[in-house]
Amino acid sequence: MKCPSALGVLIYFCSAVSSQGAEFGELRHKLVEEVAASARDDGFPLSPRVIAAMEKVERHRFVPAWLVPFAYLNHPLPIGHGQTISQPVVVAVMTELLNVKNGDKVLEIGTGSGYQAAVLAEIAKSVYSIEVIEPLEKQAAERLKSLGYGNVTVKMGDGYYGWPEAAPFDAIVVTAAASQIPPPLLKQLKPGGRMVIPLGMQFVTQYLMLVEKRADGSVTTRQIVPVAFVPLTGGH
Ligand code: SAM
Numbered sequence: 078m079k080c081p082s083a084l085g086v087l088i089y090f091c092s093a094v095s096s097q098g099a100e101f102g103e104l105r106h107k108l109v110e111e112v113a114a115s116a117r118d119d120g121f122p123l124s125p126r127v128i129a130a131m132e133k134v135e136r137h138r139f140v141p142a143w144l145v146p147f148a149y150l151n152h153p154l155p156i157g158h159g160q161t162i163s164q165p166v167v168v169a170v171m172t173e174l175l176n177v178k179n180g181d182k183v184l185e186i187g188t189g190s191g192y193q194a195a196v197l198a199e200i201a202k203s204v205y206s207i208e209v210i211e212p213l214e215k216q217a218a219e220r221l222k223s224l225g226y227g228n229v230t231v232k233m234g235d236g237y238y239g240w241p242e243a244a245p246f247d248a249i250v251v252t253a254a255a256s257q258i259p260p261p262l263l264k265q266l267k268p269g270g271r272m273v274i275p276l277g278m279q280f281v282t283q284y285l286m287l288v289e290k291r292a293d294g295s296v297t298t299r300q301i302v303p304v305a306f307v308p309l310t311g312g313h
Pocket of ligand 1: 160161163186187188189190191192193194207208209210213234235236237252253306307308309310311
């Protein structure tokens with residue numbers, strides 16, 4: 078999953094600053110092509126529904142105003158409070174691994190900007206998302222509402238404990254790194270469901286894990302790729 082060069086960033090910045098409205102669509106299309114190629118090269122070909130969702134969601138609406146010119150770089154960006162909006166290729170691969178279908182109910186831990194929730198909401202029937210930092214939760218909830226994502230519900234809290242009142246979920250995605258799979262999340266995953274979660278400590282190698290709960294309730298875990306996520310915090 079390659080990062081753009083400094084020259085690429087500069088060229089992008091100059092072209093993006095001179096861009097208006099509709100041209101974001103062009104930049105987004107180029108980004109999605111780059112993301113699809115990068116994911117394919119890494120062994121994760123993206124399905125048409127994930128590509129369509131990435132094409133649809135306007136990433137420039139999910140970043141601080143001063144970073145809008147960088148929104149269509151395949152790069153994580155700061156969103157305040159020491160947190161980040163994830164790299165687009167990571168969002169795409171996590172969404173692909175979840176194998177979300179139209180009628181699914183999905184739980185996300187770590188709302189952040191709301192971007193991953195919006196991508197999931199383009200595919201799933203409903204998305205529940207939990208954020209531990211109150212100002213981020215408020216901002217993301219308002220943003221998603223104003224963008225018309227009526228099928229996303231956001232709440233503030235420690236996502237380690239999941240959302241028992243809304244469980245069970247067809248898919249669960251955790252967008253902050255945990256030291257272990259939180260048992261409450263495993264409990265709230267439907268038989269036949271999938272969870273994608275980065276495991277490991279900050280500044281040490283973390284791995285994206287695919288957790289599958291079989292119909293008989295047994296659980297398999299598979300290590301997918303090394304990643305770098307902010308830690309899952311909270312009082313657990
Ligand atoms: N999914 C986000 C997006 O699309 O912008 C990016 C998430 S950012 C990499 C990780 C987020 O997880 C941060 O906003 C952080 O505050 C949140 N977080 C960390 N620990 C958490 C916890 N225990 N419960 C809920 N959210 C948590």
